[in-house]
Amino acid sequence: MTLKNHYLLISFGILALIGGFAPLFAESYFISLCTLVLIYAIFAMSIDILAGYAGRTSLCHGAIFGSAAYMAMYYVTIFGGSPAWAFVFGILMAIAISLIFGVLAVRASGVYFLLLTLALGMIVWGICQRWTSVTGGENGLRGNIRPEWLADPNHFYYFVLCIFILAAFMMWRFVSSPFGLGLKGIRESESRMRSLGYNTTLHLIMAFVVSGIGAGLAGILYAFFNSFISPSSVSLTQSVKGLLMVIVGGVGTLFGSFVGAGVLIALENLVSSFTQRWSFVMGLTFVVTMILLPSGIVGRLLATKPS
Amino acid sequence: MSFFLFQLINSLTFAALLFLVASGFTLIFGLMRIVNLAHGALYLLGGYIAYAAIHLTGNFFLGIVCAVAILAIFGIFEQYLLKFARGVDLRQVLITLGLAVMINDLCLVIFGGETLSIPVPELFKNSLEVFDFTYPKYRLFVLFVGASVFVFLTLLMDKTKLGALIRAGVDDRETIEALGVDISRIFLITFMIGMALVAIAGALGGAFLSLYPTADSEILVFSLAIVIIGGRGSLLGAAVGSIVVSMLSTFGQVWFPELSYFVIFGPMALLLAFRPNGLFGRPI
Numbered sequence: 001m002t003l004k005n006h007y008l009l010i011s012f013g014i015l016a017l018i019g020g021f022a023p024l025f026a027e028s029y030f031i032s033l034c035t036l037v038l039i040y041a042i043f044a045m046s047i048d049i050l051a052g053y054a055g056r057t058s059l060c061h062g063a064i065f066g067s068a069a070y071m072a073m074y075y076v077t078i079f080g081g082s083p084a085w086a087f088v089f090g091i092l093m094a095i096a097i098s099l100i101f102g103v104l105a106v107r108a109s110g111v112y113f114l115l116l117t118l119a120l121g122m123i124v125w126g127i128c129q130r131w132t133s134v135t136g137g138e139n140g141l142r143g144n145i146r147p148e149w150l151a152d153p154n155h156f157y158y159f160v161l162c163i164f165i166l167a168a169f170m171m172w173r174f175v176s177s178p179f180g181l182g183l184k185g186i187r188e189s190e191s192r193m194r195s196l197g198y199n200t201t202l203h204l205i206m207a208f209v210v211s212g213i214g215a216g217l218a219g220i221l222y223a224f225f226n227s228f229i230s231p232s233s234v235s236l237t238q239s240v241k242g243l244l245m246v247i248v249g250g251v252g253t254l255f256g257s258f259v260g261a262g263v264l265i266a267l268e269n270l271v272s273s274f275t276q277r278w279s280f281v282m283g284l285t286f287v288v289t290m291i292l293l294p295s296g297i298v299g300r301l302l303a304t305k306p307s
Numbered sequence: 308m309s310f311f312l313f314q315l316i317n318s319l320t321f322a323a324l325l326f327l328v329a330s331g332f333t334l335i336f337g338l339m340r341i342v343n344l345a346h347g348a349l350y351l352l353g354g355y356i357a358y359a360a361i362h363l364t365g366n367f368f369l370g371i372v373c374a375v376a377i378l379a380i381f382g383i384f385e386q387y388l389l390k391f392a393r394g395v396d397l398r399q400v401l402i403t404l405g406l407a408v409m410i411n412d413l414c415l416v417i418f419g420g421e422t423l424s425i426p427v428p429e430l431f432k433n434s435l436e437v438f439d440f441t442y443p444k445y446r447l448f449v450l451f452v453g454a455s456v457f458v459f460l461t462l463l464m465d466k467t468k469l470g471a472l473i474r475a476g477v478d479d480r481e482t483i484e485a486l487g488v489d490i491s492r493i494f495l496i497t498f499m500i501g502m503a504l505v506a507i508a509g510a511l512g513g514a515f516l517s518l519y520p521t522a523d524s525e526i527l528v529f530s531l532a533i534v535i536i537g538g539r540g541s542l543l544g545a546a547v548g549s550i551v552v553s554m555l556s557t558f559g560q561v562w563f564p565e566l567s568y569f570v571i572f573g574p575m576a577l578l579l580a581f582r583p584n585g586l587f588g589r590p591i
Contacts, residue, residue, distance in 0.1 A: 114397070240408060280409050283406065283408030287402050290401050
């Protein structure tokens with residue numbers, strides 16, 4: 001186990017080196033890919049807080065991600081506000097949505113939770129699709145909302161890297177805090193935690209909101225990065241993509257979400273370079289992972305004995 | 308008044324279509340404890356297959372038969388895949404989700420992103436006129452099919468040995484397995500019934516709702532809402548749920564066109580707060 005931990009530390013170090021100095025040697029295309037990986041890593045980690053630590057697999061995080069992105073985009077391009085405030089409002093949007101979803105969904109667990117969050121996420125998608133006067137319908141919202149000092153891709157990359165490190169550290173602190181241990185307890189046995197005096201519903205709602213903030217943060221960064229947002233960024237496919245990253249990396253290992261994001265984004269680019277059928281390949285990856293590698297890459301590496 | 312009546316019958320015919328999808332969905336959910344998230348995509352696939360077959364043969368009913376046959380075979384395949392994750396419900400559901408994504412993309416490749424409409428058969432082309440009220444015959448036909456499937460399934464579940472086994476499986480899977488029943492055969496049969504129903508729904512729906520790439524998520528969300536409202540594994544629940552959901556969506560579309568999608572979920576959320584297992588469902 002300690003040996004495994006050493007491997008993890010070394011790979012952390014190498015990744016930090018690559019991450020820190022990438023703009024010095026890499027092409028701009030590679031930098032934009034790295035930025036995307038970091039954004040999706042935040043997104044996937046936020047899903048992993050619920051899936052891995054609270055035992056609640058969510059399919060609505062794409063909706064939280066997307067609505068925060070829509071909010072930021074709308075605030076700057078149509079309302080004409082400043083990007084800094086767009087950040088704040090995007091986060092508030094994510095908190096509001098995840099609070100509503102959390103209150104509705106945390107009573108359920110297992111497959112029911114999956115169903116409920118799927119349905120809730122679909123509502124947001126339906127609204128984005130049809131509320132044309134605000135969301136622009138199928139055409140989406142377009143516009144460069146990055147402030148001057150982030151216009152350069154390298155600067156933006158470092159900005160996202162800082163936020164990523166901050167968010168990752170905070171999420172790691174969150175799941176290893178007593179509160180996070182309480183979540184794990186709920187995952188193992190909710191009734192036992194309740195009889196120990198924990199208010200499990202409140203506990204789960206709070207975890208849901210924290211995870212929603214992570215997803216919202218990723219959404220806002222995505223809006224900054226992409227300068228375009230459409231209903232497809234809010235759709236189920238987005239949630240599926242995030243969840244797939246978590247699963248490929250390993251559920252319940254925050255670091256795995258980062259690995260999963262890297263693998264999936266790399267795969268997406270590789271596949272997209274010679275075929276348009278990325279979403280088919282994504283579905284196939286999902287099925288194959290669930291059958292062959294359900295514990296994920298990092299999960300498999302960490303396992304004491306390979307099964 | 309006749310406008311109201313017209314919308315009422317509209318919502319009933321839509322409910323009949325939704326019931327075709329949701330009944331299989333809820334039976335699979337009830338029996339196997341998993342939801343088949345590929346159901347929406349299979350609805351679309353069934354519709355497209357029927358569309359292609361009708362174009363080739365020119366016969367509406369032959370198209371439906373084709374769709375049913377191909378989807379039933381697909382059901383066997385999916386059931387086989389699910390065996391790899393036996394006993395872990397969540398993994399099985401995620402496999403169906405992956406399949407849904409794949410089928411949806413495959414449909415996009417083969418049939419393109421255009422909206423396709425299955426031609427209504429000659430027999431039901433015109434409208435039925437009663438006094439000064441006219442209504443398209445085809446939609447009444449869909450209503451008839453929905454109602455007869457409901458009667459057929461109820462009889463199947465209540466009067467036959469297979470039905471008794473399925474009901475027993477919904478209530479307590481472990482016990483009937485221990486009694487020596489080959490549960491995986493029951494799973495397979497239920498799955499194929501569900502596939503056949505969703506294929507019929509796709510073919511019928513293709514003619515009055517038309518087929519387009521996002522139709523699958525819409526149908527999936529409707530079926531989810533129906534199962535959440537009606538309760539897991541209950542046919543009556545699926546029927547009541549279909550009527551509730553289609554009324555909400557039809558009248559929602561008339562009164563709040565932009566937010567019609569939202570109207571379904573308000574009552575659903577309320578219901579969940581008071582009856583987490585739905586109207587007719589039993590806890591897992």
